[in-house]
Amino acid sequence: MDTEVVVVGSGVIGLTTALTLARRGYRVRVWTREPAEETTSAVAGALWWPYRIEPEERAGPWSLESLAEYVRLAGRPEETGVRMVPGVHEGVRPGALGAWSREVPGLRAAREEECPGGGLWARLPLVDMPVHLRWLTDRLAEAGGTVERREVRALDEASARAPVVVNCTGLGARSLVPDPSVRPVRGQLVLVENPGIDTWYVATEGHSAAPAYFFPHPDRLVLGGTAEEDAWSTEPDPAIAAAIVRRCARVRPEIAGARILGHRVGLRPARSAVRIEAERRADGSLLVHHYGHGGAGVTVAWGCAREAADLVTDAG
CATH class of the missing domain: 3.30.9.10 (D-Amino Acid Oxidase, subunit A, domain 2)
Structure with missing residues (x-):
């Protein structure tokens, strides 16, 4: 394929998207102001759960696709940082959740001894983010991608260097796009x-x-x-x-x-809704916006990365 792509942002969304594109044969560079271990993603808890993310009808499938990937990665927890851990979500009833919840293996009402106040029991991916971010960075390097420390003050800087740019800047999109709704x-x-x-x-x-x-x-x-x-x-x-x-x-x-x-x-x-959207710029370059994941970036990372990568592939 040999098309060059610059992904702006090295949080879990940026790195997962970069890795997905690199595995499809694109020449990927990640531009980031701070290393992955200093991003918001590194601070995350990070339990798989669709928390504070819209729209629900799209977040559900993104989450389930990511869940399947995390279950696979949990087979190598020391390497990937992903483990399957049981626990309870107090105060939540199965019927109050979206259709996605019916596809989560083992999700059920908690027993009284598990959660006296009532709630859900589930065995879910729990991600050690510093370990996982290093794993993503290493896999990106293996796939031929690179990470460069570079502060981006305008997305035009990236468009001037590559025909495809993916904007995974999270809160930074507020000023870079600009998008005050973030x-x-x-x-x-x-x-x-x-x-x-x-x-x-x-x-x-x-x-x-x-x-x-x-x-x-x-x-x-x-x-x-x-x-x-x-x-x-x-x-x-x-x-x-x-x-x-x-x-x-x-x-x-x-x-x-x-x-x-x-x-x-x-x-x-x-953001009121995650933005995954392609924009053909006046100079002919492609800009794919991929931000606004709220508190569920880890939860939807793989599903959203595939959708963003599809926009790049479909644009040719």
Whole structure:
């Protein structure tokens, strides 16, 4: 195929899209202002679940396609960072979810001893994002792609260097496109030593600004969280951190005494609907927009990457 493509952005959306294109034979370069380990994706929890993403009728199929890929990757957890982990989603009933939920193997109503408040039980992919981002970067290199540290101030810079550009800039699309409908939803996390917890727990209460969840990873327990709309600060707030620990400790009291390892803040790139759209520019170049995944970038990454790559392929 030998067409050159520049993918702008090195979060999970950018890297997964770049890898998908490279595996189709495109010559792919990723341009990124910061390395993958410093992106919002690196901060993610990251449990597979269609959270804060629209439109639901498209997010469901994207999520299921990604689920199938993560199940395969979970066979090599040390390499890929993906493990299948059981847990409960408190307060959610099976009938309240979209059609996608009927395709999730093993998803069922939680038993009383599993979740006294009622909810769902499922065994889902839980992704150690620093490991997974390294895996994506390594697979991209194996497929012939490269990652370049470069701050992009205008998408025209990329179009001047390649006939195809894929805009995976997340919140950066707000100024680069520009698209003011992309808004931050601030998420704060607390990392603690794991006191022996091996299941995940989520209680989001819809789009509450103060959800409670914890995710067990090999070297830490990730506690969350927040969902503060239009909040731009990336500095951890000590009062919020303390409240996160208290909320999680109400579910598992042993969390209260766990040693704190660190704090993380990420800004989810929310939009009324994900934008995956091709635009033929005046100079003949192709620009594919691929952003606005909110809190579900990991969940839909592979399905959305295929759709974005299809737009490149179909444009010839």
